[in-house]
Amino acid sequence: MAPELNEVLSQSVKIINYIKNSTLNTRLLKALCDEMGSDHQNLLFHSEVRWLSRNQVLKRLFELQKEVELFLIDKKSNLSHYFQDKKWVARLAYLSDIFSYMNELNLKFQGPDTIIFNEWNKIESFKKKLRLWLNMIAEGNNEMFQSCSDYIMEADDLYSQNSVSDIIAAHLKMMMLSFEKYFPEHEDPQRQNMWIVKPFVEHKVTAFPMKKPFNLFELSSDKGLESTFNTTSNSKFWIRMKNEYPNLHEIAVRFLLFFSTTYLCETAFSAMTVLKTKQRNCLKLSDCLRLVLTSIHLRINKLTDGKQKQKSH
Structure with missing residues (x-):
């Protein structure tokens, strides 16, 4: 910054x-x-x-x-x-706008079924937005930053507008460099691994990282598996392929199981703040957190049916 x-x-x-x-x-x-x-x-x-x-x-x-x-x-x-100071308030307005966009991007990364391919697409989309905003700022258009734009129009101060526009342009360039540093185009996981996301679409032989892609040709011709792929998540589909196509399964799962977001940590932290209150400060959290965070469907009725109900005295 x-x-x-x-x-x-x-x-x-x-x-x-x-x-x-x-x-x-x-x-x-x-x-x-x-x-x-x-x-x-x-x-x-x-x-x-x-x-x-x-x-x-x-x-x-x-x-x-x-x-x-x-x-x-x-x-x-x-x-x-x-x-x-009009310039100070204009900069404050810009910060509220740009952090709003960053929050929006961060929230898109959260979720139980996020995979690195989808997140990379969102990052590439945001990088394109940064380039577009830079071009718009160069043309004197800052309407994408609504709060900043409205304040500058209300203040009607041309000097402040030019000064803030220069700072915005410099900040956007720094953000672009930062995104390019952490997410360079040549490391796009989809370049040679698009078959993981779209296994039933025809791909060029040179697009596969494996030496013998014949198993993928066999899989892509199976209409029954295609129907299964269309009705389940990408991760669950490749987990099911462990026995039938072990080589493809091993490569696909290696990419799909990347710990690419802090979603699990954020979920656990939020659950802990709800569970551990002043009235329950002695509560042992491990068992309660396990129930809250598990993806296994709990069969409470089956557990309670095997217990004898407490009779009234």
Whole structure:
């Protein structure tokens, strides 16, 4: 991130902490928002652990910028001068927009049946968006960043618009370089492994990593297996092929079982916060978490049928 944008992020967190760390300040801001008929009544805390919170925090601060500015002026805080700087507010608006897009991309990676092929497609799609946004910014069009665009039009400050556009262009270029570094095109797993995703489509012999692709030709000609493939997930299909086509199964599963997202960790963390409350702080989590996170369908009725019901006294 460019130093100018990083400063805005740090200063935004400082403003939020100044208000949220004091119960009195929180109540006073809430009363002010009620009087002004605001859509929101308070700011949100920023947390490094909750990586999805950054967008919501910045968005809420931008939407309550007038209320927060009045509050800080009333408290005679030096932090109020940030909101009097049009360039600073425009950068804040851009940060809320770009983090919104990043959150949207991150959420697309979550789910129980995510595979590396689908996620790579989403990354390639986002890289194309970055190139398109760069071209649009070069032409003076920033409508894809809605909050930033609306604020600049409202402020009607040509100097601020040009200054922010330069910073946005530099940030987008840095993001493109970062994505190219971590996800280079030559490492696309689909180049020689598209047959894993589409085994019943005709492929060139040179597109296979294995020396003898004859098993795949045999599999692709089986209409019964094609029907099974169309009615089940990709992972489950290749797991079923373990006995019939062990060589294809081994290669396919090697790609499909990549731990490509933090979804499992996020799910376990969310389940733990729900289970372990103040009233249940002595609870042993292992058994409860196993029940929550398992993909096995629990036959509770079968378990209870074998037990004798407690009779009333």
